[in-house]
Amino acid sequence: MTKRKFFVTTPIYYVNDAPHIGHAYTTILADVLARFHRALGDDVFFLTGLDEHGQKVQQAAEKRGLAPKAHCDDLAPRFQDLWAKLEISHDDFIRTTEPRHVKVVQGVLQAVYDKGDIYQKEYEGLYSVAEERFITEKEAASGQFREVKPLKEKNWFFKMSRYQEQLVSYIEANPDLIRPEHRRNEMLGFLRQPLGDLCISRPKSRLAWGIEIPFDRDYVTYVWFDALINYITAPGYLSDGEKFARWWPASVQLIGKDILTTHCVYWTTMLFSLGLDLPRTIFAHGWWLVGDGEGHKMSKSLGNVVNPLDLIELYGVDALRYYLMAEMTLGADSNFTPENFIKRYNSDLANDFGNLLNRVSGLIGRYFEGNVPAPGTLTPPDLEISSQGAALGEKVEALLLQYKVDAAINEIMNLIRAVNKYMEVQAPWKLAKTDLAAAGRVLYVATEALRLAAVLLRAVMPGKAQQLLEILGAAGTGLAWGGLAAGTKLQAHPPLFPRIETEKKQ
Numbered sequence: 095m096t097k098r099k100f101f102v103t104t105p106i107y108y109v110n111d112a113p114h115i116g117h118a119y120t121t122i123l124a125d126v127l128a129r130f131h132r133a134l135g136d137d138v139f140f141l142t143g144l145d146e147h148g149q150k151v152q153q154a155a156e157k158r159g160l161a162p163k164a165h166c167d168d169l170a171p172r173f174q175d176l177w178a179k180l181e182i183s184h185d186d187f188i189r190t191t192e193p194r195h196v197k198v199v200q201g202v203l204q205a206v207y208d209k210g211d212i213y214q215k216e217y218e219g220l221y222s223v224a225e226e227r228f229i230t231e232k233e234a235a236s237g238q239f240r241e242v243k244p245l246k247e248k249n250w251f252f253k254m255s256r257y258q259e260q261l262v263s264y265i266e267a268n269p270d271l272i273r274p275e276h277r278r279n280e281m282l283g284f285l286r287q288p289l290g291d292l293c294i295s296r297p298k299s300r301l302a303w304g305i306e307i308p309f310d311r312d313y314v315t316y317v318w319f320d321a322l323i324n325y326i327t328a329p330g331y332l333s334d335g336e337k338f339a340r341w342w343p344a345s346v347q348l349i350g351k352d353i354l355t356t357h358c359v360y361w362t363t364m365l366f367s368l369g370l371d372l373p374r375t376i377f378a379h380g381w382w383l384v385g386d387g388e389g390h391k392m393s394k395s396l397g398n399v400v401n402p403l404d405l406i407e408l409y410g411v412d413a414l415r416y417y418l419m420a421e422m423t424l425g426a427d428s429n430f431t432p433e434n435f436i437k438r439y440n441s442d443l444a445n446d447f448g449n450l451l452n453r454v455s456g457l458i459g460r461y462f463e464g465n466v467p468a469p470g471t472l473t474p475p476d477l478e479i480s481s482q483g484a485a486l487g488e489k490v491e492a493l494l495l496q497y498k499v500d501a502a503i504n505e506i507m508n509l510i511r512a513v514n515k516y517m518e519v520q521a522p523w524k525l526a527k528t529d530l531a532a533a534g535r536v537l538y539v540a541t542e543a544l545r546l547a548a549v550l551l552r553a554v555m556p557g558k559a560q561q562l563l564e565i566l567g568a569a570g571t572g573l574a575w576g577g578l579a580a581g582t583k584l585q586a587h588p589p590l591f592p593r594i595e596t597e598k599k600q
């Protein structure tokens with residue numbers, strides 16, 4: 095049987111922006127899904143990268159007195175280094191200034207032009223310099239666009255309108271294309287209005303930093319038309335037919351809700367024009383908001399960005415990955431506050447998880463010389479834990495296949511919480527004084543549950559989960575109950591998740 099494939103993408107981030115936890119969130123989410131699918135034995139291709147053309151990059155480079163490419167080369171490592179720190183396991187990192195991408199964008203422009211889907215016209219309308227695109231009167235009236243000015247210009251247009259009906263039928267027939275459901279409805283609502291054509295060129299006289307249009311050298315292409323194509327450049331479109339056939343269509347394209355229309359309308363109609371399949375799913379997650387109460391989207395202009403490096407420095411990579419994945423329900427917005435971060439860390443990781451490890455390893459040390467005791471025959475309370483543990487893998491898998499990452503983590507933590515209760519009730523520290531075998535049984539069951547949780551948490555917290563498995567002498571074990579071998583010597587360890595002490599003690 096050929097292996098199942100899983101191709102996951104993140105948006106390519108603007109190279110100009112300093113990476114913040116919003117960017118980190120999407121990338122960690124993709125990483126968790128990629129790691130999870132690799133653990134299932136699937137063939138995985140995980141793509142991320144940088145969006146490097148456009149006016150903002152040109153202007154920022156000018157300000158620094160650098161050529162735009164040198165400016166990009168200088169800034170790209172901010173993202174690459176952060177992904178390395180966050181243990182992101184991407185298979186490809188694409189930058190839109192790479193020759194491989196420029197070639198494909200030009201190939202796509204030519205193909206769409208040859209098909210008759212690109213035409214030139216003079217257009218007069220309102221242009222948002224900040225957004226780098228023409229906007230409608232309605233959009234201008236919304237007040238959400240900055241630096242709006244009237245502009246009359248000859249440009250090239252993509253006949254997006256031609257594919258409106260096809261797109262609506264496709265979305266209706268494929269409920270998984272746009273998720274979650276409310277975003278799908280939002281797009282269907284948007285598509286009830288007549289769809290205009292998309293201006294895909296910028297005269298070089300106004301903007302030079304872009305990919306030249308192959309059939310009109312006075313123009314470069316619009317940054318979004320360029321950027322979206324990264325998703326097919328990387329898997330080999332127009333360069334490696336076999337690779338492309340292997341990976342395209344993407345299994346899931348993760349995006350934030352801010353770029354829903356570009357992906358669900360521009361991108362899909364571009365693919366229609368090229369005669370390519372649409373991705374199986376475009377999944378739009380919500381925003382991380384900051385600030386107390388009402389919550390604002392993080393942005394450079396508001397000066398409220400949360401820098402992931404600070405959190406890594408303070409609490410470690412795995413704690414950050416855990417928090418972002420456990421806290422946000424995919425599709426909804428979440429509020430980021432340091433208090434909230436610390437609260438969740440302390441309750442889930444330090445208390446529920448870390449203390450359980452300290453307890454079992456302490457007791458096994460005291461009563462069993464640090465060797466995992468044999469379970470013997472399980473009694474009903476043990477069986478409750480073992481059956482919850484044995485069923486956990488499938489439950490978590492089903493939830494992750496539905497992109498319910500927070501719910502999957504919660505299932506794992508439910509097992510840990512159940513084990514903590516079980517420990518309280520069974521009190522192996524008391525049992526050890528009267529019935530050592532019974533104490534051993536309880537400690538085996540509790541430690542085995544911890545092992546299972548660690549195996550399942552590997553996708554979320556690769557470092558700490560591996561550390562825990564090594565402590566348990568169980569690296570390389572799988573999801574079947576009983577993977578922990580009796581007699582294994584536990585490794586000495588410092589607390590896995592030391593409690594974060596805050597000044598105000600409650």
Ligand code: MSP
Pocket residue numbers: 104105106107108111115116117119120145321322323348349350351352353380381382383391392
């Ligand atoms: N360059 C475009 C995307 C082109 S994709 C072909 C872009 N870049 S961006 O740097 O602004 O990053 C956008 C993505 O970063 C969002 O779609 C989202 O995935 C993530 N986030 C940025 N800010 C965010 C929050 N405050 N909260 C959650 N995620 C956000 O748009």
